[in-house]
Amino acid sequence: MAFGYEASSNHRLLLVRRPAGVPVQDDFTVDEVELPQAEEGTFVVRNLFLSVDPAQRGWATTGTHYTAPVRLGTVMRALAVGQVIASRHSAFLEGTHLYGWFGWQEYALARPDDVLTLIEALDIPLSAYAGVLGINGLTAALALKRIGRPVAGDTIIVTTAAGAVGSVATQLARAAGCTVVGITGSDEKAARCIGRFGCHRAINYREGKIELLLDANLPGGADILFDSVGGQLLDAMIRRLRRGGRIIQCGTASVPGWSPPPTGLRNEREILLKSLLWGGFVVFDHVSEFAVETRRLASLLREGKLIYEEDIRQGLIKAPRALTDIYAGRNSGKVLIAL
Numbered sequence: 293m294a295f296g297y298e299a300s301s302n303h304r305l306l307l308v309r310r311p312a313g314v315p316v317q318d319d320f321t322v323d324e325v326e327l328p329q330a331e332e333g334t335f336v337v338r339n340l341f342l343s344v345d346p347a348q349r350g351w352a353t354t355g356t357h358y359t360a361p362v363r364l365g366t367v368m369r370a371l372a373v374g375q376v377i378a379s380r381h382s383a384f385l386e387g388t389h390l391y392g393w394f395g396w397q398e399y400a401l402a403r404p405d406d407v408l409t410l411i412e413a414l415d416i417p418l419s420a421y422a423g424v425l426g427i428n429g430l431t432a433a434l435a436l437k438r439i440g441r442p443v444a445g446d447t448i449i450v451t452t453a454a455g456a457v458g459s460v461a462t463q464l465a466r467a468a469g470c471t472v473v474g475i476t477g478s479d480e481k482a483a484r485c486i487g488r489f490g491c492h493r494a495i496n497y498r499e500g501k502i503e504l505l506l507d508a509n510l511p512g513g514a515d516i517l518f519d520s521v522g523g524q525l526l527d528a529m530i531r532r533l534r535r536g537g538r539i540i541q542c543g544t545a546s547v548p549g550w551s552p553p554p555t556g557l558r559n560e561r562e563i564l565l566k567s568l569l570w571g572g573f574v575v576f577d578h579v580s581e582f583a584v585e586t587r588r589l590a591s592l593l594r595e596g597k598l599i600y601e602e603d604i605r606q607g608l609i610k611a612p613r614a615l616t617d618i619y620a621g622r623n624s625g626k627v628l629i630a631l
């Protein structure tokens with residue numbers, strides 16, 4: 293079977309301005325360059341699905357401990373699923389499907405270090421490898437395993453519960469025998485958390501005072517908090533944890549910016565007196581576990597024990613707006629850009 297370029301040039305999305313908070317369209321521009329050519333030890337990937345991730349706000353602004361900020365004028369850092377179409381590396385043959393650091397562009401010149409997953413099982417849709425089998429599903433699974441450690445009878449609060457990470461965390465926690473209370477941003481999403489993903493109860497945090505909503509839905513408190521939002525919601529939720537509770541700090545979606553660092557309510561008293569454990573989780577610290585965990589999640593998918601939703605948009609130019617939308621809750625499931 294022959295593989296090759298389907299276009300005569302490569303369109304790329306470049307970061308041209310440091311976002312002030314949530315990235316917007318004008319922080320990016322599209323350019324058009326020659327197609328990359330494989331050199332010794334490299335291969336060319338044609339991107340099929342670009343991933344849009346909340347973490348890109350951090351990559352475009354301050355950077356993180358695992359990656360420097362994207363340099364202005366260069367391709368926006370992004371994960372993607374693609375196919376090798378030209379190769380000068382014996383381990384990455386033409387036709388191979390991969391998930392990795394291929395950027396917001398049509399074609400990427402890649403090296404082995406850029407690859408997170410070698411996609412072997414093609415009975416599962418390719419897009420799933422960028423979401424439920426990508427960093428989103430892996431984050432849910434590994435953060436629960438490492439920090440949440442759910443046992444039957446626990447009550448867990450899951451924030452961003454209708455989203456790519458939260459929906460998987462919900463289903464895995466429920467399968468472990470937990471009572472799951474989802475937190476999300478609309479009545480429609482709350483209904484989906486219960487009807488599709490199996491939350492026992494779901495709270496629309498925009499509906500009223502969060503303290504009252506939590507008290508009504510968590511009369512006995514909770515044992516685990518899977519938090520991806522931070523800020524005032526986190527403060528309110530910490531106060532409802534039981535003794536020995538575990539907090540997974542997975543994200544900070546509700547915090548508008550980190551410079552200057554925000555201050556607010558203090559929780560040290562609850563942490564101390566309830567012997568709470570508060571652990572930060574970064575999925576890229578656990579890359580060595582990806583292959584095994586991806587296979588486990590793939591088995592659950594095949595058995596019909598894990599469902600997922602995708603919000604797939606068409607065309608490279610849609611990517612920045614899709615990132616803005618995620619921070620406004622205007623997404624239903626894993627956001628991908630199909631090329």
Ligand SMILES: NC(=O)c1ccc[n+]([C@@H]2O[C@H](COP(=O)([O-])OP(=O)(O)OC[C@H]3O[C@@H](n4cnc5c(N)ncnc54)[C@H](OP(=O)(O)O)[C@@H]3O)[C@@H](O)[C@H]2O)c1
Nearest residue numbers: 346452455456457476477520542543546573574575619621
């Ligand atoms: N630590 C890690 O390694 C790691 C890896 C992947 C993802 N994450 C984190 O996991 C979280 C979910 O990521 P995802 O990819 O699955 O995205 P997602 O949940 O599909 O989409 C993000 C969701 O965040 C919620 N949100 C946005 N702004 C908010 C605000 N101001 N206050 C409260 N909620 C807000 C929205 O849901 P509602 O409409 O329900 O508010 C939005 O749909 C993010 O915080 C992300 O950074 C962490």
